[in-house]
Amino acid sequence: MTLDAIVVGGGAMGSAAAWQLARRGAEVALLERFQAGHKHGASHGASRIFRFAYAQADYIALAREALGLWRELDPSLLELTGGVDHGDRASIEPIANALAAAGVPGQWLPREEAAERWPGLRFTRPVFFHPSSGRVHADHAVAALQTAAAKLGAEVRHETEVTAITVRGADDVEVVTAGETLRARRVIVAAGAWTSKLLPGLLPLRVTQEQPAHFTPVSDADWPSFIHHDGGAGVYGLLTPGEGVKVGFHGNGPVVDPDARDYAAEPVRAERLRDYVRQWVPGVDPESDVPISCTYTTTPTSDFVIDRRGPLVIAAGFSGHGFKFTPAIGRLLADLTTAGTPAVPRFAIPLGQENP
Template sequence: MTLDAIIVGGGAMGSAAAWQLARAGARVLLLERFEPGHTRGASHGASRIFRLAYAQPDYIGLAREALELWRELDPSLLELTGGVDHGDRASIEPIANALAAAGVPGRWLPAAEATARWPGLRFTGPVLFHPSSGRLHADKAVAALQAAAAAHGATIQHGTEVTSVAVRGDDLAEVVTAGETLRARRVIVAAGAWTAKLLPGLLPLRVTQEQPAHFAPVAPGPWPSFIHHHGATAVYGLLTPGEGVKVGFHGNGPVVDPDTRDYAAEPGRAARLRDYVREWIPGVDPDRDAPISCTYTTTPTSDFVVDRRGPLVIAAGFSGHGFKFTPAIGRLIRDLALTGAPGMPRFAIAGGQETP
């Protein structure tokens, strides 16, 4: 049987694609290599930042769409806590200007007012506050997306490793697993850190092992989600209820192979993160931390890839800021797969690359 769509990868984006495709009436099979709720990729854990605060209007529009879709899927997945950007004002002003142009609420606060409001954080200059920010529960979101996809008739299959993907015609592609060869009119590759292994040479993807940590709070809330524009380094954080305040350097980990990475906390990086927390986050204990290991898969520009080549739809490079957009990315994938509608120019594959 030739299916309408086979999705390779059951993380956030693959699961969102399954939901959007199945509720559009497509016959969908989602193949995930690992067990439900696994921790080997980039979609696990209890917290991700949601925010509309971008300097690019197309990202703001996509986040707005995602906000409505999260509420449609399950309102309990997203809690709006408010968010702040602080540090290098030259980096923050384009965000403030873009929010204002888009009519998104946001305002500058003096450092003293921000400190009084959020005593767990240290501010040294004006702070951009945007109330429509918060946190998503990652594990519950992926489970909800898969449940919604299944409710619309999609088949969700865990424990199935895809070893290769091949184009067989304008409207036909094959997916090979250890046990069989499957065919579909469209194959969506949303395999995160394993994308480059399945589609060698197509995308310039970089896979790194990142090392944020949860720190034990010592001050009462409230806690906003926060981005500190700290020189050449960006630092992000948010409260993860029951686990602590999650803090991490953005995209500074070593390059790894997702099949052979060690998941181990590197002592030097852990010490640098504790030093940062000691200076900038007085509301937590810098010496009571629980390291987290995850992968980032990024493109050279940090923009995502959501594009189509023949019967293949490729969705990759979301790490670092993609999770918030998940259900809207699923809609983009659906449109590319079913209608051939043009995607967003920002997310196109660079010219001159070949489809395998």
Template structure:
């Protein structure tokens, strides 16, 4: 059997890999995108109908990436004809000092925000209980995750990419500074670069090729709660305090999604049971009962997804020889997807590196 050749093989057909394929094809690069599972699968971190989009970070690097992503989401909408980003506004509340750091970062970057007293916030969003001041950021909103992945892949295909699902990569073999072999059960491919955007599977697939930080893979258990308040009136929201970090947003037609951030049990991504952990789910329902008066805490549908988290919750976006790696998105990466695709394309084409904090050995 002969070996097919292509400029870049992208391994991983989730959001990040699909974005890399789109960005590479926009530059005239020939791309093969390989995904181990079927189209629309639920085994990774890119499925479902809702993810939070926000510009709220304490530092200029993440705010800059989010702003770039905001522009690129709109470009992808224009190119694909799909509606992906809905602006709802967002609000963060709690007694954690991180809220002040967020406000300082937004001030430095010139991003609009407003502090609201608890009574004013509760009047605006009666579905959420507030007992501290709240940070309102009007540019935040909701991304449709499934539709985003499909749009990225369709746009990449329209520009010449070949996309193959149900094609697990068994090994990546470096054969030179500008040559790599990507092996699958049905054949091998030779490329100048490989982009491994495999998140939870990164250590297994490229851990011997790129010096990765420790990666913790967890199965998270958010849930959709039945809405008592109209879904259309809900902002994206975060609750940050010493004892709890919760995120949430409306998912039209499914209710109000809420979840604890990064508290799920560690899992092997190939051997998940997808069942909610009873203690976590009970705690989430108790939280909703106390803090989300706009939902029925007794009526919920649990969701299962994975986080792949680095020790600092910082992404890994790096390259060693012909191998580009993307992993460790730590539960807050989806908003940046098209901008991260641009970063991965830069790394693959000319080795241009993003901020040093994203180095694989930092």
């Protein structure tokens, strides 16, 4: 039996692709190597930032599409809390200008006004506020995508590790698991940190182990999602209800093999994060950190790869900022799979990379 599509990887992007394909009537199987709700990749946890705040018009458009699809999937998954960018004005102005050009609300606030409104954060420069930002519940989102896909006829299999993918023809791909060999006309590889192991040599991907942490708030103050542009490694944060305020450095973890991680917080990086919180996040207890371990799979440009090579469709390199776009990325993957539409230029595989 040959399926219309097999999706390898049941994290956010693979689950969204299965949902979008099932909506189109495709016969699709979603294969995930770990158990449901696992914490080995990049799609677990209770909170991810949602924001339109990008300097690139195509990212803003993708976020706008994703907002509608999140609402369609399950309105409870996304809560708008507002967001702020502060720090280096030269880094923020292109974002403010791009949002204005796209008609997305946003405004500059004096730091005194921002400090009064959000006393949990310290501001030393003017602040850019965008009210349409918020948070997505990651675990619930992945579960909702898989449930929606299954209701539409997709087969969702956990604890099904794919060990090999072989292209046999223009419309024939062999997918080998520990228990059987499957065939499909198209295969989507959305395997996160394991992409390079399944498709060796295709993409220059860097896998790192990141260690944000939850900190206990010391008051009931309101919390926006926030990005601090400090001229070096950016810092992000947001309130995770029931767990604390999540704060992390963006993409500064050590390079790891996803099959040989220790999941442990590196002490020097942990102390550096506490030092940051002491200085910039007065609304939490800096000694209350509960580390989180996750992976980033990053491209050299931090742009995503959403492209097709023959009957293979590749979704990779979401670089620590892709989750907000998940349902819209699922639509792009379904387009590449069923209609053969060309990749969005920003997300095409870089020239010079070998075909699988």
